[in-house]
Structures are given as structure tokens and as C-alpha cells.
Amino acid sequence: MEHEESPEALIPLFKLERVLNQDQNGKRGGPALCLAERAAFPSDEEALTEFHSALVNVKNLGNNDIYRWYMASSRTTETSPPELKLNLIYPCTEKHIKKYSPQEVRMVTETPDIYKNLVRPYMQRMREEGRLNWVFNILEGRAEQDDILLRAKGQSADGQDEEFLLMPDLNWDRKTLSSLHLLAFPTRRDIWSLRDLKKSNIIWLKEMKEKILDATAKLYKTIERDQIKLYVHYQPTYYHFHIHVVHVMCEATATQAVGKAFGLENIISQLECMAGGPDASMAEATLTYHLGTSTDLWTEVFSPLKESTKD
């Protein structure tokens, strides 16, 4: 391959050797590396109709109730292996359409004042509406007890209650270890979110972290401690502090996205570096994160703030 060729001329020249990796972007390698990626689907009306009418070799792989899935080709590529996977939901409801439509999301900046005066009261309302009953049912042994993988007891070196439950996340299939997703729930109720974490919680957090890593590695023998990723959400879905425990190879989806997920160890380190005494807390940090515009927190707090700051 001549180094000086025009860029276009290089493409036919390189010799394919092997596939390095196959993911959302299929990638091809060799002494020269060529990364091939499917472009986005065209989305205008005409292209859609064209795409639709060009579907051939539609092969059904299975169906269940209103759900059906297929492999297919577009007429133009009939000869090559089917390059399309189709799921058909019929009849479908508004819920289905909503689920697969983009939820609008906005970045918000939550200063210590906004937290104290607006978000914290919102959290309180959420807790008082009984939204946490299902969590307390679990913590107090009234529900989902069969799902509890571990109930760790004890106190941290500085005497804080270190009891926590380890449970599978609802979205984990409970067998694929490479997508392991557990949740750790401390039973103490004074910590609603990472905002409540203080310098005085550092020892407690570090010891709980160690217990979670040990327990997970012990429960799943093939998983080592350094294959486990720990993070918390802000905003979380509910205001009882809980830690996400996932396999480090777990596909990084929205649940792990920066702007929503905060690494537990990095929160601990942030507390360690923080100015002030034992009561210095994450409530003093300005947190920037993204928020769905269909959430109450957006409509009640951040949307009005945005309007009010517009000139």
C-alpha cells in the first residue's frame, strides 16, 4: 500500500485480514485499520417508504402476543446475508410509542441553594407520598425476601450502622454474569441521596464498599473484585440511598451515563478532598446532571427556574 495515495485510492488497496471487534460499529483490521460503521437510517417520508417497499426475505424468528421479530434484507442487498433485524409490535398502544420515542432531556445545574430550597423539599414530598413503601417493605422483610442475596450486618469502625441488603436489579436476567446488575440498600434511612453524604460518612462508605465487593465476588465466584463497578444515580428514581453494582463489562447504557451516574469511589474521594469539618457534605457541591422534561422535578423546579432566568 502506497502511503501517498489519495484517500479514496487507499480504500480498495488495503487487504482485509480479520475482524478485530464487532459492536455497534463493526471494525476491520490489519496493517492498515479500517473502521466500518453503518450510517444512520434515512428518516424522511420518501426514504421510509422506499426502505419499507424494498424489504425482502422477511423471515420470522418468533412471536409472542403482540410482539414479533424477524430477519430481513432490503431488495438491493438480497444476495448478501440479511442485514436487518425487525421487531413488530401490533397492535401497539400509546405506551409503546412513548417508550420508543425519544424522551426529551435537559442538562440542569443544581447549586447548593437550589438543592436546599427547592430540590430537598421536593425529595421530602416524594418520601411523604409513600413512594418508598416498597423499599421499606423489602428492608423490613415484608416483601421480596426470596430475592435478597445478602443481608450484611454490623457497624463501621466509627460505630455507624452498616446493615445493607444486596438484591438483583429488576433489569438483570439473573444469570448473565457479564451483565450482572445488583443493588445495595443500606437499611439506615437518614441518607436520601448522595446529597446527604458527609465527610463523617467516609469510613462507613469505605467499609460498605469493601463489603459489597467481597460479597459480590463471593456470590459469583468467576467475578473478581476489580471487575465490579459501583455507582449511584443523581437524580435517583427514589430517595432512599442505594448503590448500583454492575459487572465492568456490562454494556454501558443510559443507567451508567455521565450526567446521571456518579462513581461511588469518586464521591468518597471528593468528600476526602473537601474543605471543612465532619459535617462538610455533598450538599455543598454544585451538581450538573440531565433530567427528563416529563419528570415532576423538571416541571416543578427546573423549568420555572429556566423561565425565570430568561431575559
Add this chain to the structure above:
Amino acid sequence: MEHEESPEALIPLFKLERVLNQDQNGKRGGPALCLAERAAFPSDEEALTEFHSALVNVKNLGNNDIYRWYMASSRTTETSPPELKLNLIYPCTEKHIKKYSPQEVRMVTETPDIYKNLVRPYMQRMREEGRLNWVFNILEGRAEQDDILLRAKGQSADGQDEEFLLMPDLNWDRKTLSSLHLLAFPTRRDIWSLRDLKKSNIIWLKEMKEKILDATAKLYKTIERDQIKLYVHYQPTYYHFHIHVVHVMCEATATQAVGKAFGLENIISQLECMAGGPDASMAEATLTYHLGTSTDLWTEVFSPLKESTKD
């Protein structure tokens, strides 16, 4: 649409109405919902050769040093819009091949001492090996100048050089705004990674942040400031500080995953809350992140550390 049709028969029957969502899986909607997804690339030798020889309409979008990027079609789909995006790296090194091969990943904890004594010297070696030439080519106007979206000049209120370049990320198709991905490169060279950020950089960082948000919203009129997410990688691929600028609706993939991506605003806030004077810096924090086991940083630094701490 008849509910009782055979699954295959249903596909031609439903009428396309609109695209609900567009991501790595293009999705189509209506009273029936059809999710269309590109199948994985075939990866056997024969299919590869076929794929390669079928490439047509290869259009070069740009090139810099050993990197070249293209749009292309496969002969079979010549008539339809180009459905392939190609990146060619030539000549490429073992490092490139490693980077794009599937990697085992481990969590590592980088204490201030490990950073100072082991990681910082590693960064220095990487910089001295000329790995940054392509960045300096851009910063100094020798390459990719057509791709530069903005060259912001000026100084921050406290007199720090605030010049930076805004460019499209290699992986952005440069038209789908919902997957907008830009990179901001400060021209100053004293900041290798987020580890070099000090309290004394807070004003500089905040002003650059504002400039990036303003510039992006100005370049892409339909994007508002609060639809832009800013983050940096640790470890980054190269050691010249750069900021990822993405649309908040951009599908959250590994590039945004907690344990790799750190929100820019939250780093600024972490610096603000940090104990110490103007020189207090991110170098004093313990950072926990994930790292591929085929990286030099793993084999040279963290793997030996792991071995040495085993009982």
C-alpha cells in the same frame, strides 16, 4: 391491518408514518410499531472480501496524518444514500489494533501517589513518543483546518490563555444533530489531563465552558445550551486536555460511561469544594476508573501493582 395475518405477511402491510427515534437502532412507528435494526457485519473471510470489493462511491471527508475518514456505499445499494462510514488508519500500529480489538476491562484505583510516581511519568513518555503530533498539527494550523468549527481567542478574567478549537469528533456523521459530538481543544499545552486541573484554573474552566456552550448553540441553531453535555475522559486516549461536547440526547455508549467519563461541571465543582489554596488540584484526588487490560498503562503500571498487593 389484519391481526391474524402470518408474521411475514404483516411486514408489508403496516404503513410507515414517522420515525420515533433514531439511534444505533433506527426505530419506526405508527399504530403498529416496527423496530428496524442493522444486523451485525458478517465477519467471515469471504463476506469480508465481498464487503470490501463491493465498496463504491467512496467519498473522503478529511484526513490528518495517518487518519482518514469517508462515506461510502456498497455496490448493491449504490442508488440509496451512502450507508457506510469508514475510518482508515494507515499505517497503523499494534496500539491501534489493540485499541479496536475487544478488551478485557478492570477497575483500577489511582491514588495521588500512584499518579505522581507511575502514571504521570507514563503520560510523559506517551507525549515524548510524538503521539500528539496530530493534535499539534491541528492546533498550529497544519492539518484539518477545514474541519475547525471555531477558533476561540482571548484570555480569561484572570489572564489565562483561553484560546481553544472546536472540531467534530471523528465518529460524528456531521449532520445528525441528536448525535452531535464535538471536541474542544485548548491550545495551551500545560494541561495534559484532568489531573492537571487546579483551583487556579476554575475561572478559566468556567469561561471556556460558557464559550463552548455559546459557540455550539450558535453553530447549531436548533440546539439550546441546556441540551449540551460536557465531559472529559480519564484515562484519555491522548494526553492533551480536551473536552467532549455532545448532544444530551446522544445515545449513551462507553464513551459516556461512569468510570471513564467525568462531567466537566462536576470537576469544576469538585475543585471549588476542595481544601487548600490555588495550587490544590485534581492530582490530590484518588480516581477510580476502568482500564483495558491490553493497554500499556495496565501492563506497565496497574497489573504489576495488582500482583504486588496479592497475599
